[in-house]
Amino acid sequence: MNNNETGDxxxxxxxxxxxxxSAFASPLLILALLITGVIAIWGLIDPxxxxxxxxxxxxxxxxxxxxxxxxxxxxMLFLSMWLALSKYGKIKxxxxxxxPEFSTVSxxxxxxxxxxxxxxxFWGTAEPLTxxxxxxxxxxxxxxxxxxxFLTNFHWGLHAWAIYALTGLVIAYFGFRRGTPxxxxxxxxxxxxxxxxxxxxxWLSNLLAIVAIAIGVGGSIAMGVFQVKDxxxxxxxxKNTGMALTMAVFVVLCLSxxxxxxxxxxTGMAKLSNAAMATAGxxxxxxLIAGPTHYLMxxxxxxxxxxxxxxxxxGFRTFTxxxxxxxxxxxSWTLTYMVWWIAxxxxxxVFIARISRxxxxxxxxxxxxxxxxxxxxxxxxxxxxxGFYETLQNHLPIMDVxxxxxxxxxxxxxQNFPLPGLTxxxxxxxxxxxxxxxVVSAAFVLxxxxxxxDLNPSVKVKLxxxxxxxxxxxxxxxxxxxxAVKSIIALGSLxxxxxxxxxxxxxxxxxxxEQPA
Amino acid sequence: MSDLVDTxxxxxxxxxxxxxFWLYFKDFDGDDNSDx
Numbered sequence: 001m002n003n004n005e006t007g008d009x010x011x012x013x014x015x016x017x018x019x020x021x022s023a024f025a026s027p028l029l030i031l032a033l034l035i036t037g038v039i040a041i042w043g044l045i046d047p048x049x050x051x052x053x054x055x056x057x058x059x060x061x062x063x064x065x066x067x068x069x070x071x072x073x074x075x076m077l078f079l080s081m082w083l084a085l086s087k088y089g090k091i092k093x094x095x096x097x098x099x100p101e102f103s104t105v106s107x108x109x110x111x112x113x114x115x116x117x118x119x120x121x122f123w124g125t126a127e128p129l130t131x132x133x134x135x136x137x138x139x140x141x142x143x144x145x146x147x148x149x150f151l152t153n154f155h156w157g158l159h160a161w162a163i164y165a166l167t168g169l170v171i172a173y174f175g176f177r178r179g180t181p182x183x184x185x186x187x188x189x190x191x192x193x194x195x196x197x198x199x200x201x202x203w204l205s206n207l208l209a210i211v212a213i214a215i216g217v218g219g220s221i222a223m224g225v226f227q228v229k230d231x232x233x234x235x236x237x238x239k240n241t242g243m244a245l246t247m248a249v250f251v252v253l254c255l256s257x258x259x260x261x262x263x264x265x266x267t268g269m270a271k272l273s274n275a276a277m278a279t280a281g282x283x284x285x286x287x288l289i290a291g292p293t294h295y296l297m298x299x300x301x302x303x304x305x306x307x308x309x310x311x312x313x314x315g316f317r318t319f320t321x322x323x324x325x326x327x328x329x330x331x332s333w334t335l336t337y338m339v340w341w342i343a344x345x346x347x348x349x350v351f352i353a354r355i356s357r358x359x360x361x362x363x364x365x366x367x368x369x370x371x372x373x374x375x376x377x378x379x380x381x382x383x384x385x386x387g388f389y390e391t392l393q394n395h396l397p398i399m400d401v402x403x404x405x406x407x408x409x410x411x412x413x414x415q416n417f418p419l420p421g422l423t424x425x426x427x428x429x430x431x432x433x434x435x436x437x438x439v440v441s442a443a444f445v446l447x448x449x450x451x452x453x454d455l456n457p458s459v460k461v462k463l464x465x466x467x468x469x470x471x472x473x474x475x476x477x478x479x480x481x482x483x484a485v486k487s488i489i490a491l492g493s494l495x496x497x498x499x500x501x502x503x504x505x506x507x508x509x510x511x512x513x514e515q516p517a
Numbered sequence: 518m519s520d521l522v523d524t525x526x527x528x529x530x531x532x533x534x535x536x537x538f539w540l541y542f543k544d545f546d547g548d549d550n551s552d553x
Contacts, residue, residue: 064522068527191545
């Protein structure tokens, strides 16, 4: 690809010389594309075989590593809180006189939208109800609803955001304070290098990051497209629309996310994120007000207490002494989520680092960990609570929908609330905006990685990644093997537990040298 | 799953955690990054 203009309009002294070349001259990028492409083609040719092998390997890894994953994510949470409270909390992510680039509201909105947008819409009602279906076999139904909400909040709460926060913190600290490129492997080279071992480990970390991001976002595109398609079915009462509507949604999505790749990040991304969050927030408030408000608020208050009372202990729970059904549930939900967040950590971490220059470590940790967690509790309290209301109070057969069509659960619940047409349309709009936001952010981060840490990757590089992400999403849609892809993401991201911990050691070693006032 | 695979996976975890401690406490200032 002719890319001679890649280096135009970038006078920043931080611009690496190598980024002046074509992005596709990078061996790192070529290898990442090769690995991703082989997995995509394999999934297209033999989805069942890929699914079986990936599933088996993930089961082995999860069985042996469960204790370590839970210990690691709990350690990350406690460490990030300690960093915020300690004397290091005053250290700025940047030079001492740097000021934040974005307003606090816009900053929080951007990092949250980039992290979990589509997933929240997808699982808002479905996840609590899915847990409920299992728990009610062991506990009283009324008690089961509370436990199901707690488990959902645990999966989306402090631990998830601690993984993002620590990864982002390392990238931001090293990038803005020590001047290293915004790459996953850069802190490793900075602290332990320059030597061959450090460079190799750093290079491998970057490769893993690119592959994990590309596959993860590809899966997210497919998941989002399926949900939007289900929403359109529900909105217009369509049946058997099948692949034609799915492909139409996919094409419209592609046409929507390319223009923001051309607009500068600080304007295009901020506007998209704010629009997505405003739509989702408005939807949540509407359901809260128009629905059984006292029931939902009661559930939220109870969820807050149960979450903050139990989250610290639950972070260490490995369900070792439970039966096989619970053990399988633990693997397919809790462990999958934790590894899923780790897979997304290089993407979200680098992105939130990019938008957090000038903030202190304390501000960063509190903002990144607590605010999105609070929003998640509210979100699941409203949408999960609405699902429980329909199940426990109105005795609607939602559990059947949960078992037959997970992506349609939210729409089924909304159809039993006031103004179903409006709320379903808003879910579709928010889901659409969240996918666009995710793809645009991912194209930016991948562009940054492939140009060895350039904070302003060229439009051509970002567009190239947009095409690749779209292609991956398409392959996953066509192959219909999202479950297999999830298993591959889990496999591909497991090494990241080690990478993130290595990055944490880099951060702690660097902080030891700081002398905060 | 065979016990051997399980043992090897966990051995790898123990070695990695040991490596992390070693990296944390080892002084690399001789190579670079010496700010003081």
